[in-house]
Amino acid sequence: MAGNTSAPGASVTSRALALLGAFDERHRRLTLTQLAERAGLPLPTAHRLVGELVAWGALSRTDEGCYVVGRRLWDLGLLAPVQTGLRELASPYLHDLYGATLATVHLAVRDGTEVLYLDRLAGHTSVPVVSSVGSRLPLHATGVGKVLLAHAPAEVQRSVLAELPRLTAYTITQPGLLRRQLARVLREDHATTSEEMSLGACSIAVPIRRGPEVVAALGIVVPSLKDRARLAGALQVAARGIGRSLGTG
Amino acid sequence: MAGNTSAPGASVTSRALALLGAFDERHRRLTLTQLAERAGLPLPTAHRLVGELVAWGALSRTDEGCYVVGRRLWDLGLLAPVQTGLRELASPYLHDLYGATLATVHLAVRDGTEVLYLDRLAGHTSVPVVSSVGSRLPLHATGVGKVLLAHAPAEVQRSVLAELPRLTAYTITQPGLLRRQLARVLREDHATTSEEMSLGACSIAVPIRRGPEVVAALGIVVPSLKDRARLAGALQVAARGIGRSLGTG
DNA sequence: GCGAAGCTTCCGGTGAGTGGAAGAGTGGAC
DNA sequence: GTCCACTCTTCCACTCACCGGAAGCTTCGC
Structure with missing residues (x-):
C-alpha cells in the first residue's frame, strides 16, 4: 500500500516523478524515509533525487525536517488548463x-x-x-x-x-x-x-x-x-x- | 532569453525540470520545438523526456499538438503549503x-x-x-x-x-x-x-x-x-x- | 508534386546514475 | 553519562540506461 513503487531499472525521470507522486491529500508532509518507502526507492537514491528537487523548488524542507510540495510546483500547477x-x-x-x-x-x-x-x-x-x-x-x-x-x-x-x-x-x-x-x-x-x-x-x-x-x-x-x-x-x-x-x- | 538552459552533462532530473521550467505565465502552451529550445535541450532528448512527463501526467498534449501543464501537477501544486x-x-x-x-x-x-x-x-x-x-x-x-x-x-x-x-x-x-x-x-x-x-x-x-x-x-x-x-x-x-x-x- | 518545417524513431558509445556500505547526527531510556 | 535505535548523509566503483546525431516520417503551404 506504499504508493507508487518504481521497479529497479526504471528511468531516472520516473524515479523523480515517483517521489513527487508520494505526496497526496493524506500525505502532505513526508520524511525522507517515508518518501523513499512510498516511492519504492533505496534511501540514498531518494536522498539525492530529493536534493535535486529541493534545489529546483519542486519540494521544500520544513524546519522539522519533513519535505513538502514546493512553491514552484504551486506556481506551475496553477498554469494547468483544468477547466x-x-x-x-x-x-x-x-x-x-x-x-x-x-x-x-x-x-x-x-x-x-x-x-x-x-x-x-x-x-x-x-x-x-x-x-x-x-x-x-x-x-x-x-x-x-x-x-x-x-x-x-x-x-x-x-x-x-x-x-x-x-x-x-x-x-x-x-x-x-x-x-x-x-x-x-x-x-x-x-x-x-x-x-x-x-x-x-x-x-x-x-x-x-x-x-x-x-x-x-x-x-x-x-x-x-x-x-x-x-x-x-x-x-x-x-x-x-x-x-x-x-x-x- | 530562452528560459532555463541546461548545460550538457547536467543530471537527467535537471533536464526534466528544465522542461517544466519552460512554462510560465506568458508561455502556457508550447510546441515540442519551443520546449526544447527554452529548456536548452536537443530535440530528441526533449521528445523522450516530454513523453515520460506526459505519461505521468505532469504535462499533457492538446489537440493541436501543443504541450500544457497537466492535471496531475495541478493536483500536486495545490498541496503546497503556500501561506x-x-x-x-x-x-x-x-x-x-x-x-x-x-x-x-x-x-x-x-x-x-x-x-x-x-x-x-x-x-x-x-x-x-x-x-x-x-x-x-x-x-x-x-x-x-x-x-x-x-x-x-x-x-x-x-x-x-x-x-x-x-x-x-x-x-x-x-x-x-x-x-x-x-x-x-x-x-x-x-x-x-x-x-x-x-x-x-x-x-x-x-x-x-x-x-x-x-x-x-x-x-x-x-x-x-x-x-x-x-x-x-x-x-x-x-x-x-x-x-x-x-x-x- | 515539391519543399520545408516539425515530429518521431533508431542505435552504439559512454559517463552519469545507482545503491551497498560506512559514517554522522539526533534523541530517548536508564 | 552511556548506550542503543533511528534517521539522515556521504562515498565510490561498476554498469547499464541515457544521449543525441542521423535518418525517416508526417503535415503543411504553395
Whole structure:
C-alpha cells in the first residue's frame, strides 16, 4: 500500500516523478524515509533525487525536517488548463450563491469514478467540510457526486455501485437504495446527502448543463436539509446561468 | 532569453525540470520545438523526456499538438503549503469586501522584488485585471505592490527603485516620485494606483499586519478612485480583521 | 508534386546514475 | 553519562540506461 513503487531499472525521470507522486491529500508532509518507502526507492537514491528537487523548488524542507510540495510546483500547477473556462465563468455565480445562502459552495466535475473539486467558496459556518480544491471524493457520498453519478455512463455507475465504502454511519452502502436515489435525482434534478460523507454535514447539489449534456455539478454544504426547496431553487438558477454562459462562451 | 538552459552533462532530473521550467505565465502552451529550445535541450532528448512527463501526467498534449501543464501537477501544486493559513483566514474577508464593493479583490505577499498574488475574487466588472492567483507583478505599479514595497527592507526598496520599467503611459518611473508616494503610503496607511499597471484599472490597497509586522496586502481593482475614502475604509477594516485572526490563529 | 518545417524513431558509445556500505547526527531510556 | 535505535548523509566503483546525431516520417503551404 506504499504508493507508487518504481521497479529497479526504471528511468531516472520516473524515479523523480515517483517521489513527487508520494505526496497526496493524506500525505502532505513526508520524511525522507517515508518518501523513499512510498516511492519504492533505496534511501540514498531518494536522498539525492530529493536534493535535486529541493534545489529546483519542486519540494521544500520544513524546519522539522519533513519535505513538502514546493512553491514552484504551486506556481506551475496553477498554469494547468483544468477547466479554466468553466471555473472562470462559474466564479461570479458561486459568489452569488454564497451571498444568498452563506453556505460553503462547490463546483465539481466527475473524474473517472471520483468527484474532482474545481472550486470552493468556504462559508463562515461551522459545518465540517472535507472537500477542498483539487481533492477527490467518492461519487456515492456527496451531493455533487450523486448528481454526476446519476448522469454518468452505465459502466461508471456499475463500477461505483459495485463497491460503496462506508464513510459514516449514514453512508448509503446498498446498491439498490442508491440506484433508486439516482433515479430520483434525474426526476427532481437535484441531489441531497445527510451526513453520508461526514457527520454534521448535509448537502444539496444540481447539475450544470452545456446544452443537453451534464458537464459539472454545483453544490452547497449545510447543517440541515430543512430549507431544501429554497436552496435547490437557488442552485438551479445559478446552474442554468453558468450553463448559458458555457453555451455562448 | 530562452528560459532555463541546461548545460550538457547536467543530471537527467535537471533536464526534466528544465522542461517544466519552460512554462510560465506568458508561455502556457508550447510546441515540442519551443520546449526544447527554452529548456536548452536537443530535440530528441526533449521528445523522450516530454513523453515520460506526459505519461505521468505532469504535462499533457492538446489537440493541436501543443504541450500544457497537466492535471496531475495541478493536483500536486495545490498541496503546497503556500501561506495556507493566511489564505484560509483571509477568505471570508475577501468575500465580505467583494460583497461591499463588487470589485475584484486581491490578497498578495511580497516575494523578493515582486508581488505574488495568493488569492483573488474576480468581480463582474469590465475593469481589466492582469493579476491572477500565482502570478507575479512588479512592486512599483500595483496597489498591493506599493504597500508591500513601502514596508519592505531598505535593500529591497533600493533594488526596486533602481529600475522602474514602464508598463503604461502612467507608470511611475521616477525614483523620487515613487519614494514620496511610499512615504505617503506609510503616513496614510493605504496605497493607490491610477492606470499604472494597465489602462482603465485603478487600485487601492492596505497592509495586513500580524502584530507590528506587515505580512501581506489586501487590494481591490476599480475603474476610478472617486470613491477612494470609503473603499480604503472598507479595506482597512477587513485587513485588521485578518490581522486579528492571524494573531490568535 | 515539391519543399520545408516539425515530429518521431533508431542505435552504439559512454559517463552519469545507482545503491551497498560506512559514517554522522539526533534523541530517548536508564 | 552511556548506550542503543533511528534517521539522515556521504562515498565510490561498476554498469547499464541515457544521449543525441542521423535518418525517416508526417503535415503543411504553395
